[in-house]
Amino acid sequence: MNAAQRHRHLALLRSAGFEDSAPLTLQSTDGDIPHGRELSFAWLTGTVMTGLTSVLLMGAALYVSFQGEDTFSTAYKALQLAGAEAEQRAPTDMFAKSARIRPVAATRSDREVIEASIRDSVDGRDIIRNQPFVRIRATLATAPTSLAEDIPSYDPVAILNATEPLTASESSLDISTEVYGAEVEGEVAVKVAAMPTSFVPPRAISDQTAADFVRGIVGSDFDVAGDAPALAYAAIGPSLRDLGLSPGAPSGGIAENVTVVPKTTIASEGMLGRSERILTIKEDSELAEVLRKNGFSDGTVMAIASAIHNVYPSVVLPVGARLRILYGPSRNSDTLVPYRLSIYLHDEASDTDVHRATVALTDKGQYVLGLAPPDIVFPEEDTEEINVANLPSVYRSIWETGRKHDLDDDTIQRIIGMFAYDIDMTNRIAAGDSIEILQTPPDEAGRSELLYVGLTLGSTTRQFYRFVMPDGTIDFFDTNGETGKRFLNRRPLEGGGTLRSRFGYRIHPIFKSRRLHTGVDLAARTGTPIYASGDGVITYYKWQSGYGNKIEIQHVNGYETAYGHLSRYVDGLGVGDRVRQGQVIGYVGSTGQSTGPHLHFEIKINGNLVDPLSVKLPKDNVLPQQHQAQFQQTIAQINDLMAREPAPVQVAAQ
Numbered sequence: 001m002n003a004a005q006r007h008r009h010l011a012l013l014r015s016a017g018f019e020d021s022a023p024l025t026l027q028s029t030d031g032d033i034p035h036g037r038e039l040s041f042a043w044l045t046g047t048v049m050t051g052l053t054s055v056l057l058m059g060a061a062l063y064v065s066f067q068g069e070d071t072f073s074t075a076y077k078a079l080q081l082a083g084a085e086a087e088q089r090a091p092t093d094m095f096a097k098s099a100r101i102r103p104v105a106a107t108r109s110d111r112e113v114i115e116a117s118i119r120d121s122v123d124g125r126d127i128i129r130n131q132p133f134v135r136i137r138a139t140l141a142t143a144p145t146s147l148a149e150d151i152p153s154y155d156p157v158a159i160l161n162a163t164e165p166l167t168a169s170e171s172s173l174d175i176s177t178e179v180y181g182a183e184v185e186g187e188v189a190v191k192v193a194a195m196p197t198s199f200v201p202p203r204a205i206s207d208q209t210a211a212d213f214v215r216g217i218v219g220s221d222f223d224v225a226g227d228a229p230a231l232a233y234a235a236i237g238p239s240l241r242d243l244g245l246s247p248g249a250p251s252g253g254i255a256e257n258v259t260v261v262p263k264t265t266i267a268s269e270g271m272l273g274r275s276e277r278i279l280t281i282k283e284d285s286e287l288a289e290v291l292r293k294n295g296f297s298d299g300t301v302m303a304i305a306s307a308i309h310n311v312y313p314s315v316v317l318p319v320g321a322r323l324r325i326l327y328g329p330s331r332n333s334d335t336l337v338p339y340r341l342s343i344y345l346h347d348e349a350s351d352t353d354v355h356r357a358t359v360a361l362t363d364k365g366q367y368v369l370g371l372a373p374p375d376i377v378f379p380e381e382d383t384e385e386i387n388v389a390n391l392p393s394v395y396r397s398i399w400e401t402g403r404k405h406d407l408d409d410d411t412i413q414r415i416i417g418m419f420a421y422d423i424d425m426t427n428r429i430a431a432g433d434s435i436e437i438l439q440t441p442p443d444e445a446g447r448s449e450l451l452y453v454g455l456t457l458g459s460t461t462r463q464f465y466r467f468v469m470p471d472g473t474i475d476f477f478d479t480n481g482e483t484g485k486r487f488l489n490r491r492p493l494e495g496g497g498t499l500r501s502r503f504g505y506r507i508h509p510i511f512k513s514r515r516l517h518t519g520v521d522l523a524a525r526t527g528t529p530i531y532a533s534g535d536g537v538i539t540y541y542k543w544q545s546g547y548g549n550k551i552e553i554q555h556v557n558g559y560e561t562a563y564g565h566l567s568r569y570v571d572g573l574g575v576g577d578r579v580r581q582g583q584v585i586g587y588v589g590s591t592g593q594s595t596g597p598h599l600h601f602e603i604k605i606n607g608n609l610v611d612p613l614s615v616k617l618p619k620d621n622v623l624p625q626q627h628q629a630q631f632q633q634t635i636a637q638i639n640d641l642m643a644r645e646p647a648p649v650q651v652a653a654q
Helices: 003-015 041-067 075-079 156-162 207-218 287-292 298-308 394-404 409-419 625-643
Strands: 104-106 109-122 125-139 187-190 275-280 322-329 336-347 352-361 367-369 383-385 434-439 450-457 460-468 473-477 498-501 504-507 514-517 520-523 529-531 536-544 548-554 559-569 584-588 598-605 608-610
Touching (some): 109 625, 125 625, 460 625
Antiparallel strands (some): 109 125, 275 322, 336 352, 352 367, 434 450, 498 520, 520 598, 529 584, 559 584
16 A cells, blocks of 8 residues: 555545544553553442443343233231222232233032932832932032142043942942932832732723724825924934924034134133132031131141131121132142131121221231222122233133032042043133032932033033942943043043144144154153053054154054054064053153153054044943943933932032
C-alpha cells in the first residue's frame, strides 16, 4: 500500500468515527488526565449481578404465572386475614392467576340400605323374609387424596388373579336375590303341594260364548290399520318405535375396532392444582369420620380437631351442615391435601347457612384458625371443581371411590379386574363418570358379598352380575353372559407401562420419515417384567433387526403377539415352549432401533396387524346356554333391587 492509499484509508476511518486513542487499561492513574479508557472491576461486577438478579426475578414471576402460587409462601391469602369481599360467586380456585372459570360438577356419594322380600329355600321349604342390601351410587373421585396413597401399583398379573372364579362358601350360597312380589313382615313359610285330582276349576266362559267368538273371528275381514296388522298368525319383527326410536330416525350401532382419541390433552401432564369441594351432611355424623372419607389423614384430622376445638367443640356434624374443603397439591407426594376447611350450620329460623369455623394450612404445615372465605350461594347438590390437572386415572379413581365407601381391598381389586381387559386403566377419568355397586350387608366377620357392579365412563355403561354355577363356583357376567376377562392382555408388563406411541402412521423418531407403527410403545424402566399376553406357544425367541431382542407367541384361533426391544430373556424358555397368560417371558429394554426403554407390543389376527388397544378381543369365559334363562332372571331381580327406594334408615357417606 503506497502513501496515497494509506492516507485515503485513514480519511475514511476518521469520517466513520474512528479515533486513534490509547488502549484500554486497568490503571486509572495512567496519564495526566483520565480519558475514559479505564476498566472498573467494581462496575463490571455490579452490572453482571444486576442482570443476573433481573433474570432470576423475571423467571420467578413467569413460573408463578404459569404454575400458580402453590409452591410459594401464601399464608396471607390462605388464612384470609384481609376482609373478604361480599360478592357472591361460584366456588372456583380463589387465587389462580387466570380469567378462566373452572367447571363445577355435581357429585353423588350415596351409600343406601334397601330392603326387599326375598324367597329362599331352607331345608326343602320356601321361606319369604325381608333381606337388606347395601347400594352404592357415586361419581368417581375427580381428585387424588390420601385415601388411595398406599394402593398397589397397576399390575396385570394381580388383575388376572383377581378375575379368577370364586369358590362359593356355605354363607355365600345362602345369599338370594329372588325378589318376592308382595311385601311381608317377619318370615313366611310357603308350602307347595300337588293339586287334588278331584279339583275342577270353575268355567270362566260358557261354551256358547266361546262358539260365538270363534264364528266372529273366522267370518271377519283382516286389514292393516296403523303401523301393524290387526291380526296375524306369526309375530312380525319389531318396529323402530318398539326399539325406542322415532319413525324416520336413523338407526345406529356400536362401532367396533375403532380407536377413540380425546379431542384435547391440554394439561394432561400438568401439575396438580387447587379445587374446592362442597358437601351437605345428610344425617348426624362424626366430624372425624366425614373428614377421613374425604381424604384427610389421621394426623390431619387430629390437627384440625385441635385447631377448631375452642370455636367448634362438638365432634358431631348435624343434619344440614355444610363443609367447604379447599384442596391443593402436597409438597411431599402426588396427592391433594386440605388447604382450608370451613364449617357452616343451617339456621332454621332464617333459613341460612351460618359460618361457624374455618381452619387453614400455614406454610409451616400447621392448621390454624382463619377468617371465613368469600360468601357463595350454596348449591342444592354436592359439587366439586373440575381441575383437569387433578383428574386421576381410572385405576386410581376406582380405588379412591371404593375406599371412601368402605369397600375392602379385595373387592376393589375384583371390580378393577372385571373392567381391566376392556378399559385402559391408565387413562384419566372424565367429570361425571360414575359407579354403582350392590352388595350384602357386612356379616359378623365384616365381610360383604358383591352382587352387582355398573361402571359408566363417558356415554358407555358396563355391567356385571354375580351368578352361582351349579358346581358352586361364583363368577361375574355381563348382560350377554360373558365375563370381563379376555384371553389376551392388552398391556402385558408390570404396571401397564406408559403409552408413548399408538398404532398407526407416524414420523419415525430415528429415521424422521412417515412410517406405519405396527404396534404400541409402552414405556417402563429397564428391567420391568414382561408377561405373556395369553396362553400360547413361543414361535420366535431371538434378535431381529429393528426390534432388538424379540419374542413372538402363537395363540389359538389365528392370534399372534410380539414383544420387542427386550433387555434380556427369561432363562429356560425357547422356541416351542408353551407359556401361560401372565407368565414372565422377558424384561423391558432398549435394544434395536429404540430411543429409550419401552415394550413394543403387537397383535396379529390371521396375519393382519391390528391396534392392540382397540381391537375387539374374544371373551375368556362364556356362560353355558343351559344357564342363560336362570341368569336372565338374576339380572331382572338385581335390576329391581337397584331401582327400589332406600329403606327409612339410610347410611350416608359424605
